[in-house]
Amino acid sequence: MARKLKNYFNGEWVEASTDKYTPVVNPATCELMAETPDSAASDVDDVVRAAAEAYLEWRQTPILSRTRYMYAFKNLLEERFNDLAEMVVKENGKTIDEARGEVRRGIESVEFAFSVPALMTGFKVEDISSGIDETAERQPLGVFAAITPFNFPMMVPLWFLPVAIACGNTFVLKPSPQTPLSAELLFEILDEVGLPEGVVNMVHGGADSAHALMAHPDVRGISFVGSTHVGKIIYETSAKYGKRVQVQGGAKNYIAVMPDADLEKAVANIMGSVYGCAGQRCLAGSVIVAVGDVYEPLKKTLMDRASRMRVGYGLNESSQMGTVISAQSRERIKGMIEKGVQEGAKLILDGRGIKVEGFEDGNFIGPTIFDGVQPNMTLAREEIFGPVMSIMHVPDFDTAVKTINASRYGNAASIFTTNGGYARDFKYRVNAGNIGVNIGVAAPTASFPFGGQKDSFMGDTHGQGPDSIHFYTDHKVVIERWL
Numbered sequence: 164m165a166r167k168l169k170n171y172f173n174g175e176w177v178e179a180s181t182d183k184y185t186p187v188v189n190p191a192t193c194e195l196m197a198e199t200p201d202s203a204a205s206d207v208d209d210v211v212r213a214a215a216e217a218y219l220e221w222r223q224t225p226i227l228s229r230t231r232y233m234y235a236f237k238n239l240l241e242e243r244f245n246d247l248a249e250m251v252v253k254e255n256g257k258t259i260d261e262a263r264g265e266v267r268r269g270i271e272s273v274e275f276a277f278s279v280p281a282l283m284t285g286f287k288v289e290d291i292s293s294g295i296d297e298t299a300e301r302q303p304l305g306v307f308a309a310i311t312p313f314n315f316p317m318m319v320p321l322w323f324l325p326v327a328i329a330c331g332n333t334f335v336l337k338p339s340p341q342t343p344l345s346a347e348l349l350f351e352i353l354d355e356v357g358l359p360e361g362v363v364n365m366v367h368g369g370a371d372s373a374h375a376l377m378a379h380p381d382v383r384g385i386s387f388v389g390s391t392h393v394g395k396i397i398y399e400t401s402a403k404y405g406k407r408v409q410v411q412g413g414a415k416n417y418i419a420v421m422p423d424a425d426l427e428k429a430v431a432n433i434m435g436s437v438y439g440c441a442g443q444r445c446l447a448g449s450v451i452v453a454v455g456d457v458y459e460p461l462k463k464t465l466m467d468r469a470s471r472m473r474v475g476y477g478l479n480e481s482s483q484m485g486t487v488i489s490a491q492s493r494e495r496i497k498g499m500i501e502k503g504v505q506e507g508a509k510l511i512l513d514g515r516g517i518k519v520e521g522f523e524d525g526n527f528i529g530p531t532i533f534d535g536v537q538p539n540m541t542l543a544r545e546e547i548f549g550p551v552m553s554i555m556h557v558p559d560f561d562t563a564v565k566t567i568n569a570s571r572y573g574n575a576a577s578i579f580t581t582n583g584g585y586a587r588d589f590k591y592r593v594n595a596g597n598i599g600v601n602i603g604v605a606a607p608t609a610s611f612p613f614g615g616q617k618d619s620f621m622g623d624t625h626g627q628g629p630d631s632i633h634f635y636t637d638h639k640v641v642i643e644r645w646l
């Protein structure tokens with residue numbers, strides 16, 4: 164029998180009161196690793212209450228002391244670096260190198276929280292009227308929750324938790340039920356940090372638990388990362404309950420390659436962008452827009468590189484690409500490939516039949532390439548979230564920009580060029596929140612906000628960077644006259 168996971172609140176691990184569980188399966192070996200409880204509304208209530216009760220005392224804890232816990236947290240994360248990376252591979256299926264990158268990025272978010280005392284500042288103007296001073300102070304708000312996806316099970320929770328609590332809030336995480344084990348390990352480490360009880364808490368579950376969090380009167384704000392479809396539900400529901408909300412949604416990222424680009428470097432970047440994490444990144448390149456004469460040599464080089472990729476188990480150091488998350492996801496992606504064929508795109512590399520020795524039942528899909536993709540095709544419009552590249556050929560830069568801007572998503576877009584004019588025009592005109600110039604994955608570092616526009620983001624304050632301080636605090640205005 165698989166281990167049943169527990170919720171964490173008030174510094175204790177507590178069984179959920181449910182008989183509904185989601186299996187957590189290693190997507191390469193198909194081993195049943197654990198079962199995630201679908202926590203009941205009463206469980207969510209217990210967890211949020213613990214956070215609410217801890218809030219007042221935590222808020223009064225000096226900001227430098229609050230931040231000091233983050234130094235301890237970082238040190239323990241460094242000590243457990245390899246365990247964390249291995250856990251990410253086992254439950255998510257990406258390669259060990261990709262998992263190390265994820266853990267490093269997660270730790271960088273903890274490091275960013277060290278600067279909260281310098282960033283959580285207000286402002287003041289003296290003599291706003293005779294003898295009257297006016298101050299805007301930044302204050303924490305109470306309990307914040309984050310609802311996170313499967314694809315970065317360790318990093319995404321850390322986009323939110325460290326800054327939220329360093330600002331003086333208390334926190335509840337609801338991780339993806341498909342990948343709860345990295346979050347469990349994070350909380351085991353947080354338990355060692357010795358934070359006061361109730362400051363950080365975790366409740367397992369799926370849609371119902373997420374709704375119980377949004378409806379809970381003690382939750383002040385929600386951070387969500389996941390698909391656009393669910394993101395819209397989160398945005399509407401959170402607004403209905405009067406919550407502060409930030410929604411980082413799905414994506415369809417375009418990469419334009421100009422005829423003057425350095426082809427070798429562009430292709431190396433595109434391979435990492437499209438096939439990294441088996442295409443399961445919100446910043447994954449998906450549609451390659453070949454401009455003018457670069458089309459034939461670009462297509463040839465991409466084909467050559469993609470067909471030589473080593474697909475295998477993530478814990479095997481030589482694997483260059485791992486699995487997708489589940490059998491269901493694999494079948495969904497295969498369905499989208501079939502649809503691409505039916506809609507008239509040319510399948511020039513088909514990864515559907517791949518077999519990995521020793522992992523015959525694993526959820527592998529090999530690198531796949533479509534050529535002749537048109538803007539109206541599903542391949543160009545919908546997020547695939549798998550290792551599928553679509554190549555489009557356009558005559559010029561203007562058509563490339565128009566094609567990119569026709570997408571309903573606006574998470575990321577990149578251009579490969581040696582021409583500064585094109586680069587400048589691209590970043591100026593393209594409606595996407597993260598722009599890469601000769602960079603395939605334009606992933607904002609922890610001290611910058613994680614961009615996103617159109618259907619890729621709902622709200623006005625992004626995760627990470629100064630935006631996160633803004634999200635986790637409110638301005639209180641004080642007007643004073645002392646006689």
Ligand code: NAD
Nearest residue numbers: 311312313338339369370373389390393411412413414445
């Ligand atoms: P998902 O939307 O299925 O799930 C995300 C979270 O929402 C999970 O915790 C899940 O339990 C919960 N959830 C699912 N259905 C719900 C419902 N009906 N009501 C309330 N909560 C619900 O996403 P996923 O498949 O785990 O992750 C992949 C998606 O995340 C992709 O679309 C990807 O682009 C996106 N993503 C975006 C970013 C970003 O920064 N924009 C980063 C990573 C992933």
